[in-house]
Amino acid sequence: MRKITVLIIVALAFALAFSSPAFSARKTVIKIGINAPMTGDIPKVGEGSKYAALLWLEDIEKAGGLEVGGKKYEVELVIEDNESKAESAVKANMKMITQDDVLAIVGPQSSKQAVPAGEVANKYKTVMISPWSTNPATTMDRPYVFRGCFLDPFQGPVVANFITEEFGYTKAAVLYDVASDYPKGLAEVFKAAWEKKHGAGSVVAYESFTTKDTDFSSQLTKIVKSGAQVLFTPQYYNEVPLIVQQAKDLGWKGPIVGSDSWGSAETVELCGEACYGLYFSSHYAAAGAKGATKAFIDRYTENYGYIPDDVAALTWDALKLAQQAIQDSGKITGRIEKDRAAVRDSLAKIKNFAGITGNMTFTEEGDPIKCAVIVKINDNGEYEFYKSSCP
Amino acid sequence: MEIAKKFKNTFSTVPMLSWLLGTLTAVAIEYFWGYDYISYYLGLSKIPVLFGALIMLKEPMMIPGAIGYDLIVYVIPILLIAKTTAFFTNPVAAILEKMPLWFSVILHLLLFYYTLHLWAGINDYRNIIVRLTLISIILTISINVINGYQGEFSCSHPGFMAIGAYVSSALTLFLFANDKMFGTALLPQELGPWGFPFILIAGGIAASLGSLLVAIPSFKTRGDYLAIISLAFMFIVKSAVENLNVIGGARGMGGQPEYAPLPIIFIWTIICIWVIHNFVTSIMGKALNAVRDDEAASESMTVKTRKTKMTAFMFGAFWAGIAGGLFAHVIAYINPGMFSINRLAEILAMVYFGGLNSIVGSIVGAVSINILGEALRPLELFKWIIIPLILIFVMIFRPYGLISFKEINAKRLLRSKHKREQGV
Numbered sequence: 001m002r003k004i005t006v007l008i009i010v011a012l013a014f015a016l017a018f019s020s021p022a023f024s025a026r027k028t029v030i031k032i033g034i035n036a037p038m039t040g041d042i043p044k045v046g047e048g049s050k051y052a053a054l055l056w057l058e059d060i061e062k063a064g065g066l067e068v069g070g071k072k073y074e075v076e077l078v079i080e081d082n083e084s085k086a087e088s089a090v091k092a093n094m095k096m097i098t099q100d101d102v103l104a105i106v107g108p109q110s111s112k113q114a115v116p117a118g119e120v121a122n123k124y125k126t127v128m129i130s131p132w133s134t135n136p137a138t139t140m141d142r143p144y145v146f147r148g149c150f151l152d153p154f155q156g157p158v159v160a161n162f163i164t165e166e167f168g169y170t171k172a173a174v175l176y177d178v179a180s181d182y183p184k185g186l187a188e189v190f191k192a193a194w195e196k197k198h199g200a201g202s203v204v205a206y207e208s209f210t211t212k213d214t215d216f217s218s219q220l221t222k223i224v225k226s227g228a229q230v231l232f233t234p235q236y237y238n239e240v241p242l243i244v245q246q247a248k249d250l251g252w253k254g255p256i257v258g259s260d261s262w263g264s265a266e267t268v269e270l271c272g273e274a275c276y277g278l279y280f281s282s283h284y285a286a287a288g289a290k291g292a293t294k295a296f297i298d299r300y301t302e303n304y305g306y307i308p309d310d311v312a313a314l315t316w317d318a319l320k321l322a323q324q325a326i327q328d329s330g331k332i333t334g335r336i337e338k339d340r341a342a343v344r345d346s347l348a349k350i351k352n353f354a355g356i357t358g359n360m361t362f363t364e365e366g367d368p369i370k371c372a373v374i375v376k377i378n379d380n381g382e383y384e385f386y387k388s389s390c391p
Numbered sequence: 392m393e394i395a396k397k398f399k400n401t402f403s404t405v406p407m408l409s410w411l412l413g414t415l416t417a418v419a420i421e422y423f424w425g426y427d428y429i430s431y432y433l434g435l436s437k438i439p440v441l442f443g444a445l446i447m448l449k450e451p452m453m454i455p456g457a458i459g460y461d462l463i464v465y466v467i468p469i470l471l472i473a474k475t476t477a478f479f480t481n482p483v484a485a486i487l488e489k490m491p492l493w494f495s496v497i498l499h500l501l502l503f504y505y506t507l508h509l510w511a512g513i514n515d516y517r518n519i520i521v522r523l524t525l526i527s528i529i530l531t532i533s534i535n536v537i538n539g540y541q542g543e544f545s546c547s548h549p550g551f552m553a554i555g556a557y558v559s560s561a562l563t564l565f566l567f568a569n570d571k572m573f574g575t576a577l578l579p580q581e582l583g584p585w586g587f588p589f590i591l592i593a594g595g596i597a598a599s600l601g602s603l604l605v606a607i608p609s610f611k612t613r614g615d616y617l618a619i620i621s622l623a624f625m626f627i628v629k630s631a632v633e634n635l636n637v638i639g640g641a642r643g644m645g646g647q648p649e650y651a652p653l654p655i656i657f658i659w660t661i662i663c664i665w666v667i668h669n670f671v672t673s674i675m676g677k678a679l680n681a682v683r684d685d686e687a688a689s690e691s692m693t694v695k696t697r698k699t700k701m702t703a704f705m706f707g708a709f710w711a712g713i714a715g716g717l718f719a720h721v722i723a724y725i726n727p728g729m730f731s732i733n734r735l736a737e738i739l740a741m742v743y744f745g746g747l748n749s750i751v752g753s754i755v756g757a758v759s760i761n762i763l764g765e766a767l768r769p770l771e772l773f774k775w776i777i778i779p780l781i782l783i784f785v786m787i788f789r790p791y792g793l794i795s796f797k798e799i800n801a802k803r804l805l806r807s808k809h810k811r812e813q814g815v
Contacts, residue, residue: 038771038772039771039774080768085729085733086722086724086726086729090519090722091516091519091523091765092768094515094516094519095440095516095768097515097516098514098515098516099437099445101437112643112726112728115643115645115724116645116723119723119724135642137642137645178633178634178640178641179633179641179727180641180728181641181642181643181726184641184642185642210630210633211728
């Protein structure tokens, strides 16, 4: 018994001696939460978000903190892993809001996590900006939830118009993942837009597969036989290389067009030369970028050794948006509920925000009005700006 | 070892009632002084949610503070109060022993719930962890009926859960909520919370009817074959939901009203534990064990093997459906991807970690996997190295899980521990 007592006392003494901030007052720190998939299905997306956030933090620290209303505040990032799972994203948001007292949250990236996580953010009246989520449900009827990218109903017609104008084709094929929310939604929107242009039945093959499939030969054979002139496949970086290579092996000659989910740096790395010369719609193009976009790309490449994908760029923009909203709110009172409401109000008011992925103005729903970019994968495997399409 | 023995000796006379009182005191200390005094003087910015695990992993400098906090708030008060109140709780426990068991159990449960409620009420993050953990407990116990007591290897639990989740969400959205999917509510929204139990049960029944699809074709199969059939069932459910655009398809279904606060989930968990405990200790449960050990022998001893297996399967599926319904109303969003192979791995990990053939084991498994998963969150990728490693070690040293083949004995758990009075 005595030994235990002694042990406890020693432990307590240590505790007090080593906790250096002991007895000091709690100071106001601006905390920004990042809810990203660091593990799970798409870790590369999480990595991109994290790196962009770290670069942003570096800038703030260099400036000696974030200046709000004439006073500089220390900024802290709270990066939480959502494991690419919905319930984990909900828990992460709950933790950041109630435990870490974050002022705003950036993320989650995929709609699967952003839809339920947005519910939490809205309920606790905390600003959440999802940089990459394209599902309309993420921001719908949620005054506290915003997004940094355009929506599928805009992107689908952009791609359909581009193909029509560029190649003059009238018969298209679509290959998509039926089990994943984003490709499925986009495939539907594209089909509707295409058929509106070229009449019913102009999408000659509408084939699907399910997540984690790696063999697409039966679908691709059908597509090749259908006489389609162009293949649209709104898939992620882990599937695009397989689809492209298998299509080429099966004798597909036409172009393959993708969507913003192609934008990851991994796509070309895994796909190699098979992907050169293909097009996809995206939020920004790395090669041939100018101004602030170029500065960001160069810094990112220098620090982390590869060209940032669109997730990183969008995350950067989302953070900049949050930063401006905080600065516009004019004052940090230290009372977190009040500050969060102030940040929300100033964020909704932002007009013509000059982001590296284009200019943004928010609609009532918290969705930005911004331009889409058609990117060409050039012969060096770089994502080159080809065309831009504005609403 | 000497210390451990002494420690065990000192506290062997403490009844459950005292432990609960001690915990309640600790939580009350945290509730009243945790933020303003204790965490403040230890230099912590807030009350550590999960016993400081998150802070310790993120900022090693804070380890002493967090340990100090745990000692001051939890360890010392619990031990102190447990020991000092033993003098009067032992007689009380002795009186309770003479009363009907249910009375004593309910009394203890109320005390436990109050403590839990207070603890979870300090922070909503804790609240959601507790709620999801309780749901995991229901899931783990229900799969234990099939994989433990029945001795099969069924992989269709996420499928049952999905059926329960979708049926109950569709019903609540259809009946009690104005939403885009089903239009305006059919019934007044005030009735929602009262109708929720029936909706959950409907979800459970749907899941158990779904389980017939696995049970009937797999009568003659055992072991690996059943595993494959049930795995197929899980994928069938997932693909079916993905292709049903009426209920959202891959986009998922959201906007479920919040009908599952902590007390509701707690009550369901207790009912689940009670019912399953009665089931597995009944004649049917014994028959189930007999079928597991030797099907042919039990058949010759007049056990109706087919009926037994079917009942157990449907029974397990029913509770998985209930868990799915609760889960959907906690997260307020479901999509078919949630009920896939990842969920299966999680459920199997919980049941095999905790222990087969044991309700206590299931509870231990569900709680430890959930808490570990949350506590190791700051480690990101390494979390997925540490948890599987722990699982591997458990499987090596305790092949049937931490606590296996053990039943709850409420009477023994709650009895008075005063040795002198009992003349030991």
